[in-house]
Amino acid sequence: MTSLPQATNKKLGLVIDLDTCVGCHACATNCKEWNTGGHMAPLTDQNPYGKKPDGVWFNRVHSFEVKRGKTNPGLTVNFPRSCLHCENAACVTVCPTGASYKRAEDGIVLVNTDKCIGCKLCSWACPYGAREFDEDEGVMKKCTLCIDRIYNKTLEPEDRQPACVLTCPAGARHFGDLSDPDSNVSKLVAERAGRPLMPELGYKPTNSYLPPRARRVEAANIGAEKQLEAVSPRKGFLSWIDNTLSR
Amino acid sequence: MHPAFSVILFTTSSGAGYGLLALMGIFGAAGILPQDRWFGLSGLFIALGLVTIGLLSSTFHLGHPERAWRAISQWRSSWLSREGVLAIVTFIPAGLLGIGWVFLETTTGFWGVMGIVGALLAMLTVIATAMIYRSLKTIHQWANCWTLPGYLTLSIMTGALLLSALLMIFDEHARAVHGMVIFAVVLAWIVKYVYWRFIATSKSLATPSSAIAVDGAEITPLDPPHNSANYLMKEMGFIVARKHADKLRFISYATLFAMPLALSLMAYLSSGAMGTISAVVAVISAIVGVAVERWLFFAEAKHTVNLYYGATSV
Numbered sequence: 001m002t003s004l005p006q007a008t009n010k011k012l013g014l015v016i017d018l019d020t021c022v023g024c025h026a027c028a029t030n031c032k033e034w035n036t037g038g039h040m041a042p043l044t045d046q047n048p049y050g051k052k053p054d055g056v057w058f059n060r061v062h063s064f065e066v067k068r069g070k071t072n073p074g075l076t077v078n079f080p081r082s083c084l085h086c087e088n089a090a091c092v093t094v095c096p097t098g099a100s101y102k103r104a105e106d107g108i109v110l111v112n113t114d115k116c117i118g119c120k121l122c123s124w125a126c127p128y129g130a131r132e133f134d135e136d137e138g139v140m141k142k143c144t145l146c147i148d149r150i151y152n153k154t155l156e157p158e159d160r161q162p163a164c165v166l167t168c169p170a171g172a173r174h175f176g177d178l179s180d181p182d183s184n185v186s187k188l189v190a191e192r193a194g195r196p197l198m199p200e201l202g203y204k205p206t207n208s209y210l211p212p213r214a215r216r217v218e219a220a221n222i223g224a225e226k227q228l229e230a231v232s233p234r235k236g237f238l239s240w241i242d243n244t245l246s247r
Numbered sequence: 248m249h250p251a252f253s254v255i256l257f258t259t260s261s262g263a264g265y266g267l268l269a270l271m272g273i274f275g276a277a278g279i280l281p282q283d284r285w286f287g288l289s290g291l292f293i294a295l296g297l298v299t300i301g302l303l304s305s306t307f308h309l310g311h312p313e314r315a316w317r318a319i320s321q322w323r324s325s326w327l328s329r330e331g332v333l334a335i336v337t338f339i340p341a342g343l344l345g346i347g348w349v350f351l352e353t354t355t356g357f358w359g360v361m362g363i364v365g366a367l368l369a370m371l372t373v374i375a376t377a378m379i380y381r382s383l384k385t386i387h388q389w390a391n392c393w394t395l396p397g398y399l400t401l402s403i404m405t406g407a408l409l410l411s412a413l414l415m416i417f418d419e420h421a422r423a424v425h426g427m428v429i430f431a432v433v434l435a436w437i438v439k440y441v442y443w444r445f446i447a448t449s450k451s452l453a454t455p456s457s458a459i460a461v462d463g464a465e466i467t468p469l470d471p472p473h474n475s476a477n478y479l480m481k482e483m484g485f486i487v488a489r490k491h492a493d494k495l496r497f498i499s500y501a502t503l504f505a506m507p508l509a510l511s512l513m514a515y516l517s518s519g520a521m522g523t524i525s526a527v528v529a530v531i532s533a534i535v536g537v538a539v540e541r542w543l544f545f546a547e548a549k550h551t552v553n554l555y556y557g558a559t560s561v
C-alpha cells in the first residue's frame with residue numbers, strides 16, 4: 001500500500017558529517033559492491049568499460065566549492081547523496097502500483113521490484129535524486145539502508161551497519177535511530193546542529209547532515225616567530241661570502 | 248524534464264478525446280446535437296479512439312508494460328492510479344451513451360444522464376492527469392495553480408474544435424457549439440499566457456544552499472560524482488535553450504490559439520465547404536499546437552535535482 005504509515009516505531013537513518021567527509025567515494029563504491037548482491041540486486045551497468053559508462057548507484061558523492069562572502073573563508077564541501085528515508089515520502093504516495101512503500105516498523109523506504117511497472121514517477125517525486133532507474137530490468141531501484149546488513153544475524157553485531165557507514169575511512173557516516181533522542185545519531189544532530197536537505201519542500205527527511213565546523217581565519221599560535229629573519233653566518237667561509245655580497 | 252514522446256502523445260490525444268466526449272455528453276443530453284446515428288457513431292468513435300490511442304501510448308514508456316494493470320490499485324494515494332481508474336470507468340457511461348445514440352437514435356432521458364455522467368468522468372480523468380504534475384513539489388513549473396486550469400481548458404478547447412468540425416462536416420449548424428469554441432480558445436489562451444508569465448517570473452524555494460545544507464553566497468560544482476551522464480541527468484537534466492523556448496512559445500501561440508481562433512471565427516460566420524475546411528484546419532493546427540505546448544511543459548520544467556548538478560535556481 002502506497003499510503004504512508006501514520007507513524008513509524010523507529011526512524012532509522014544516516015547522519016553524514018560534511019565537516020569530515022573527504023570525498024573519497026569509498027561509501028559509494030562499497031554501497032555498489034554490497035548492493036549489487038543484496039536486496040535490490042543486481043545494480044546493472046550499461047557500457048561499463050566503454051567511453052560513457054552508466055549504471056545504477058544508490059550513493060553519489062559530489063564536491064562543491066562554497067564561496068561565503070569576503071570575510072568568511074571559502075569551503076570545499078564533499079557531499080554524499082543517498083536516500084534520506086523521508087517521513088513525508090512523496091516518492092511512495094505517487095506510486096500507482098504499491099511497489100514503493102515505507103515500513104511502519106523502522107521507516108525504511110523500499111521498492112518491491114516484482115510489482116514495479118517502471119513508470120518512473122517516484123523518481124520525479126524525489127527532490128534529492130535518490131532513485132535510479134535500472135534500464136536492464138525496467139524497474140526502479142534505491143538505497144535500502146542496507147536492510148540486508150542491519151538485521152543480518154549471520155554478521156557479527158558490529159558489522160550490522162550499512163556498508164557505506166562501515167567503509168567510510170573518515171568516520172563521516174553514522175547510522176542509528178533518529179526517533180530516539182538518546183541514540184548516538186540524535187546526539188550528534190543535537191550537538192552539531194544537523195540539518196535536513198531542502199526542508200522547504202516538506203518531505204521531512206530522516207537523514208541529517210552535519211554542517212562544516214567554523215573555520216579559523218587566523219593562524220594558530222604555536223610559539224614560533226611571526227616572521228622569520230634571514231640568518232647571517234658570523235664566521236668562516238659563508239660569513240666571508242655574506243660580507244662580500246652584502247657590500 | 249525529458250519530454251518523452253509517448254507522454255506528449257498521450258496527454259495531447261487523450262485530452263482532446265476526453266474534451267470531445269464531455270461536450271458530446273453535455274450537448275447531447277441538452278438535445279442540441281443531431282440525434283442521427285452516424286453523427287453519434289463518428290463523434291464517439293473519434294473521442295474514444297483518441298482516448299484509447301492515448302492510454303495505449305502511455306504504457307509504451309513503462310519498463311514493464313505487461314504489469315500495467317497493477318497501476319489501478321493505489322487510487323487512495325496516487326493521482327496516476329486515480330487517472331487509470333477514472334479512465335477505465337469513463338468507458339462505461341460513454342459506451343451506454345453510444346448504445347442510445349447509435350442504436351436508438353436518442354440522446355435524452357436515461358441516455359442523456361449517461362452523457363452527463365460520462366462528461367463528468369471525462370473531466371475528472373483530465374483533472375487526475377493534471378494533478379499528477381501539479382502535485383510534484385519537486386518541479387516548481389508544475390506545482391502551481393495554473394497547471395490544472397491549463398490542462399482542463401486545453402482539453403475542452405481541442406474537444407470543442409473537434410465537435411465543431413464534425414458538425415460542419417455533417418452540415419449541421421449548432422450555433423451554441425460554434426460560439427462556445429471561440430470562448431474556449433480565448434479562455435485557454437489567457438490561462439496559458441498567465442502560466443507562462445508565472446513560470447518566467449517565479450522560481451522554486453529550494454536553492455543550492457538548502458540542497459546541500461550549507462549556507463553560502465555562491466555554490467558551484469567542483470568535482471562531479473560521475474564522469475558521464477547518469478539516469479538523473481538524462482531524465483531530469485533536460486534543458487531547453489532560452490531562444491528555442493521563445494521560438495516554440497511563439498509557434499505554440501500561433502498554432503494553438505491565433506490560427507484556431509481566426510479559423511473558428513471564419514467557420515462561425517461562413518457556411519458550406521468554406522466553413523468546413525476552416526473548422527478542420529483549426530483542429531489540425533490546434534493539435535500541433537498542443538503537442539508543442541506539451542513538449543515545452545516538459546522541457547521548461549526544472550527538477551530540484553538539477554541543484555546538485557550546477558543549476559543556481561530551479
Ligand code: SF4
Pocket residue numbers: 082083084085086089090091092109125126127128129130131142203
Ligand atoms: S530521499 Fe527521495 S527516495 Fe528517499 S524517501 Fe525521500 S523522497 Fe523517497
Ligand code: SF4
Pocket residue numbers: 094095096097098099100111115116117118119120121122123139140
Ligand atoms: S517506477 Fe515503480 S516504484 Fe516507481 S512509482 Fe512507478 S511503479 Fe512505483
Ligand code: SF4
Pocket residue numbers: 027030031032034035058059082083142143144145146162163164165
Ligand atoms: S545505506 Fe546501504 S544502500 Fe544506502 S547508501 Fe549506504 S551502503 Fe548504499
